[in-house]
Amino acid sequence: MYKSRVIVIVFFITGLWGAMIMRGVYLQLVPNPQFEKIKHRQFSRMIKLSSRRGDILDRKGKELAVSVTSYSLFADPKIIKDPYATAKKLARHFRVSFRSVYNKIKNKKKRFVWLRRRLDREEYDKIQGWKIRGLAFKEEFKRIYPNKSLAAPVLGFVGREQQGLDGLEKKFESVLSGDGKKVSVQRDARGRALVEDGRIFASTPEGSDVYLTIDKELQYWVEDQLQQAVREHDAESAWAVVLNPENSEILAMANYPSYDPNRAYKSNKNRRNKTIHDVYETGSVMKAFSVGGALDRGIVEPNTRINTENGVFRIGKRKIKEADKSHYFKELTVSEIISYSSNVGTSKIALMMTDKALYETLMGFGFGEKSGVGLLGEARGLLSEPPWRDHLTANISFGHGVAVTALQVANAYAAIANGGELNRPYIIKEIRDVEKGEVIKTKKKTIRRVLTEKNAGLMKMMLSSVVAEGGSGYKARIYGYPVAGKTGTAQKVDPNGRGYLPGHYISNFSGFVPANDPRYVIYVAVDSPKKQGYYASTVAAPIFRNIAKFALRREGATPVYFSDSDLVRQNQVVEEEVSDPPHVLSLKNIPDRLDPPTVMPALEGLTLKEALIKLHGVDVDIDIRGEGRVLSTRPKEGEPLKKRAQLRLRPTVIQ
C-alpha cells in the first residue's frame, strides 16, 4: 500500500515536472509572436541618439556656424536631500534669485525639472564637482556663430530646439540636422541599458556639413566697407554682392545693418537679406543691358551717333532729362552715352529697339524671374509685359519702372564680364555627408547666352569708359587695374502710395575688375544717403573701389601700367624729404632716447607699446598688470622713478 502510494506520488510529481518542462520547451522553442513582443518589451530598450547639426563653413573651410556639445542641467526633486541648500548654491552660481530655483526643486512629487539649458564644459565640471544627488546633465548641442553678425542674413539662425528658422539654416534644415539614430539595447532588471557595444552609446550621428562659396575674409571686408559708408553718408542701409564672373559663385553677400544670430531671439530687426529679398529701381546701372541688347540686335554700334536733344527729350507730354546739366549734349556716340550716363541717349536706343525687344533683352539677362540661387524668399523683381507706352519704354531703358534685386543685377553684369553667358548664381559649394563620406558639389550651370562674345567685349570696353576721367564712375578707378562698371542713382519708390519719396535715393554701382580679365563682379547699393552727396559717383563708386582693391590685392593680382599718374615718382619722395626738415633724422629729433626720464612720465591713456617707448632706457623693473591702455602708474606721474615701476592697464573690451 505504502509502496503504491509512493509510486503514485513520484508519478504525479514527475508528471507535473514533465508538464512544466514541456511547457517551458514549448515557450522557448515554438515561435509565438505575442510572447516575442512581450519579451522584447520586457528586456529591450529603445535609445534615441540625437544627431549633431552639421556645420556651415566658408569656401576655405572656416567656421561660420558650428554646433558644439553643451550640457543641460536638470533635477530630480524627489532625490534631492536638501533643496534649500541646493537652490542657494545654484542661485549663487547662476546669479539668479534663490526663489526662482527653489520653486523648481522644492516639489518632491516631481521627477524631472530643467534648471539650465546648454551650459559649457567648465560649468558642467564645476557643478559635477559639487556631487549633489538629484542634479544631472543631459548632453545637447548648441549652435554658435563665431563671427557674430558676419553674413548673418545669409546664414539665418536656429531656434531653441536647434531647428533652422531663417536663411540657410532653414533652407538646408534636413541636410544639416541629419537623421537621429534609434538603437535597441537589452536592459537589466532595473531597466538600465546593458552595454555590449560601447560605440553605439558614444557615437553621435552627424548632419552634413555645408560649404559655402563665400570667402569669410572678403565678406568681412565688404561688410566693413558698407558699415563705414552708412556712417559716413548717414544712410539707412547698404548691401553688396560679389560674384565670380566665371561661374556666378557668390563670394560675398553683405548687408548692413545686420544682427547677431547668437542672439537672434532678442530682436527681429535687420534680418532681411536685402540682396535677394528687396526689389527696387536701380537707375542707370540698367543702361548697360539696354545698350547690350541693341548691340546684339545690330541696331547700334559703339560709335553710332545718337541725337541727344541737348539733354531734354519729349515723349508726348513727358520729358526725359539728363540727370546732370553738365551732360546736356547735342549728340553722343553709344559709347559716350554709357560713359556720360545719358538718359536721353539710352531712351532713344530703347525706342529704336521697340518695347518687345527691350523686354526680351531684360528677361534674357534674368530680370523678372528668380535667379535660382536657392535661398529662401528670393524675389522675382517687377517687369511688366509689353506693350509699353513710349515713355515707359524709355524709363525702363534707364532703370526706372523696373524693380530688380541686387543679385539679379550682379549676375547680369557677370554675364557681360564672362563673355555673354548668363549662369545660375550659387552659394553652396559642396555638401559633405560625414556619415557616408559622400560629397555633393555644385557645378556651374549656364542658363543661356545673352550676348555674343564680340558684343560682350564691346560692352566691357564701353563700361570701362565710365570709370575713365570724366566718366560718371571715375571714383571707382583703381590704379593699375582696368575697371568696368556703371553708376546708378535712383529715387526711392514711396511704399505708401504712388510716386517717389522726396530726398530718398538708392545709390548703386555695378562693375567688374580687371575689365580685361574679370575676376570679380561687384554690386554695391546704399539706401538713402543723407550726408556728403547722394550720387552713386560719390557714394557707391568709392565702396566698389575699396572692395575691388582688397579682393585683387588679396588674390595677388599683378597691377598693370596705364599711365605715369599711377606710379610712385621717385623725385616726389626726394622733394618731400628736402622740403620737410622735421622728417630728416638727426640727433636733435631723438633726445628722449639719449636721456631717459628720471621721473615717471605721463603715461595714462597710452597703449602699452607707446608707454614702453616712453620708458625706453630707464633702468627699472616694469611690472605690467592687465591688458589694454595705461590706467594708472606707480610711482605716479612726476614722482621719481625707483627700482620698480608698476603699470596698471585698463582692459580693452574685446570679445
Added chain:
Amino acid sequence: MSKHQVQTLKPFVSVLLLMCFLFAFAFIKMENRRMGYSFLKLAQKEKQLRNQQRAKSLQLAHMTGPERVQLLATQRLPLKKAGSGQIIQMTEGGLAIIQ
C-alpha cells in the same frame, strides 16, 4: 586505473565538463559585458576629446575672427588702417603703382 573505476568516474567527469563548459560560457558572457563597458568608457573618452577639439577649433575661429583681429590691432596695438596711397604694388616690369 581499472576499467570499472573509469566507468564509475565517467558520469562525474561528464558533469564536471558540463559545469566547466557552463562556467566558461558564463565567464565569456561576463567578460564580453565587462569589455563592452570598458569600450564604452574609452568611446566616451574619445567623444569627449572630439568635443574638446571641436571647442578648441571654435575658440580658434572666434579668436582669429577678422572683427576681433581688427579690434585688437587698432585698440591694443597702435595700428591704423592703410590709407589711400599707403600701399604700393609692383608691376611685372618692376614699376611701383600707388594703391
